[in-house]
Amino acid sequence: MSNSLNRRAFLGTTGAFVAGSLMASPLASSALSKGKKIRTVLVGTGVRGTSFWGKTLVQDFPDIVEFVGLCDINPGRLEYAREYMGVSCPTFGNFEKMILETKPDLVIVTTMDSTHHEFIIQGLDMGCDVLTEKPLTTDEHKCQAILDAERRSNNKLIVGFNYRWSPYPTKIKEMLQSGAIGKVTSVDFHWYLNTYHGASYFRRWHGLRQSGGTLWVHKATHHFDLLNWLLDSDPEEVFAYGDLEHYGSNGPFRGDKCRSCSFKSECKFYWDITQDKRSMDLYVKNEQYDGYIRDNCLFRPEINIYDKMSAQIKYRDNTYVNYSLTTYSPYEGWKIAFNGTKGRIDAWLDIPFMNSENISQSDKHELEMSQEDEMLHRDPVILHKLWEDYQVYNVDYSKTGHGGGDKLLHQQIFETPGKKDPYDRPAGVRDGAMSILIGIAARKSIESGHPVRIAELTDLEPRERRI
Numbered sequence: 223m224s225n226s227l228n229r230r231a232f233l234g235t236t237g238a239f240v241a242g243s244l245m246a247s248p249l250a251s252s253a254l255s256k257g258k259k260i261r262t263v264l265v266g267t268g269v270r271g272t273s274f275w276g277k278t279l280v281q282d283f284p285d286i287v288e289f290v291g292l293c294d295i296n297p298g299r300l301e302y303a304r305e306y307m308g309v310s311c312p313t314f315g316n317f318e319k320m321i322l323e324t325k326p327d328l329v330i331v332t333t334m335d336s337t338h339h340e341f342i343i344q345g346l347d348m349g350c351d352v353l354t355e356k357p358l359t360t361d362e363h364k365c366q367a368i369l370d371a372e373r374r375s376n377n378k379l380i381v382g383f384n385y386r387w388s389p390y391p392t393k394i395k396e397m398l399q400s401g402a403i404g405k406v407t408s409v410d411f412h413w414y415l416n417t418y419h420g421a422s423y424f425r426r427w428h429g430l431r432q433s434g435g436t437l438w439v440h441k442a443t444h445h446f447d448l449l450n451w452l453l454d455s456d457p458e459e460v461f462a463y464g465d466l467e468h469y470g471s472n473g474p475f476r477g478d479k480c481r482s483c484s485f486k487s488e489c490k491f492y493w494d495i496t497q498d499k500r501s502m503d504l505y506v507k508n509e510q511y512d513g514y515i516r517d518n519c520l521f522r523p524e525i526n527i528y529d530k531m532s533a534q535i536k537y538r539d540n541t542y543v544n545y546s547l548t549t550y551s552p553y554e555g556w557k558i559a560f561n562g563t564k565g566r567i568d569a570w571l572d573i574p575f576m577n578s579e580n581i582s583q584s585d586k587h588e589l590e591m592s593q594e595d596e597m598l599h600r601d602p603v604i605l606h607k608l609w610e611d612y613q614v615y616n617v618d619y620s621k622t623g624h625g626g627g628d629k630l631l632h633q634q635i636f637e638t639p640g641k642k643d644p645y646d647r648p649a650g651v652r653d654g655a656m657s658i659l660i661g662i663a664a665r666k667s668i669e670s671g672h673p674v675r676i677a678e679l680t681d682l683e684p685r686e687r688r689i
């Protein structure tokens with residue numbers, strides 16, 4: 223049953239998850255842990271950059287984070303970002319100039335996925351710590367270049383994997399770590415995006431593989447990172463299928479963009495961006511500078527990513543994973559099950575008929591991206607040991623900000639960077655690489671019709687145990 227809890231109860235229950243100290247944070251020796259205000263620049267002043275890595279940091283960490291520069295290719299969005307974030311630092315169209323003039327400790331990268339590598343590599347080479355949004359990058363060549371840059375640098379590279387920090391996956395990690403089901407042998411993992419959130423990827427640059435690497439990389443990097451972290455082993459080989467059957471040229475009609483479309487009344491996906499002030503300010507008012515259309519038609523023929531995806535992943539420790547991603551489900555949620563030598567764990571979130579949910583599917587995506595955690599929930603993880611009755615473990619968490627993960631990720635990075643984490647949640651370059659390499663291997667497998675070995679893609683050798 224999904225219940226709302228008050229904030230005090232939430233803090234009380236989640237406290238158990240963040241106590242303890244086993245694994246070292248990759249930030250332990252970085253500039254972030256030296257106790258001074260962090261001179262920070264941000265490149266990519268879009269929705270994620272200006273909110274979670276912008277305004278939220280300004281509001282929540284005024285004594286720790288100091289923005290000294292913002293960079294974007296869109297001058298209108300840059301100006302809006304400064305105002306929205308409430309900062310007065312200079313803005314730049316040129317990244318190198320920004321680094322030379324502002325001499326930051328930390329570069330935050332929140333640009334379009336296919337450009338992350340440029341700023342990660344230049345940031346590291348110019349002596350900064352770098353914090354990048356997922357995915358690390360979009361293909362294996364850029365990934366190798368990032369690995370090389372990180373090795374020649376004395377600075378740190380952090381990948382902002384927020385789902386690891388959500389209390390619900392953390393509970394699963396705790397159970398697996400404790401050996402509750404023995405050695406994990408196989409996993410079923412299925413993720414369903416609804417017709418609001420799933421469709422949103424097809425409206426803009428995410429719909430082009432050259433910009434987002436397909437949802438195998440852009441979206442599934444979250445899921446593959448969760449798998450790698452939960453299983454504590456590296457992926458070894460991937461076989462996949464994928465197709466585009468719903469969006470793109472499959473649509474019954476198409477228009478220029480929702481605003482001016484002549485099929486507004488017939489199209490179930492019609493979205494009135496003019497009712498969304500933030501999207502108007504960020505995108506529509508600044509279209510004149512770069513032609514970035516936020517309410518593009520999701521049936522436009524140039525869409526070249528998959529909308530249904532399925533993969534089998536073999537891990538180095540011989541765990542087999544069955545994974546799927548669907549982008550036009552009537553509901554948004556996920557299911558995961560771990561089979562082990564001593565039993566099984568079943569977990570799921572947001573499956574409406576299993577939780578008697580009463581939230582609308584359109585509101586769900588808003589909550590996911592929001593940082594205001596008023597509503598608190600309780601959901602079960604099921605542990606079923608062989609020859610015994612099943613046990614139900616209830617986990618309390620917030621549904622806002624990626625299952626409450628966003629907030630805990632911030633706290634770890636900016637308040638307690640040196641603190642060791644019992645669940646090994648801080649993520650570095652190897653984690654970022656291994657999660658995208660599964661998606662890149664899946665793409666290659668679809669193109670070739672053959673399984674693809676992770677070791678063929680970069681010089682990283684899959685390990686039986688991750689660390």
Ligand SMILES: NC(=O)c1ccc[n+]([C@@H]2O[C@H](COP(=O)([O-])OP(=O)(O)OC[C@H]3O[C@@H](n4cnc5c(N)ncnc54)[C@H](O)[C@@H]3O)[C@@H](O)[C@H]2O)c1
Nearest residue numbers: 266267268269270271294295296332333334335337355356
């Ligand atoms: N972890 C999460 O849950 C999560 C959620 C949302 C987005 N993200 C990630 O955040 C990043 C940004 O996503 P978004 O939704 O804010 O996208 P967005 O399109 O709103 O913003 C991207 C910004 O980057 C700018 N940009 C593009 N190319 C650039 C370049 N070469 N130099 C400088 N600026 C450039 C664009 O003008 C735009 O302002 C993506 O990598 C995405 O994967 C992560």
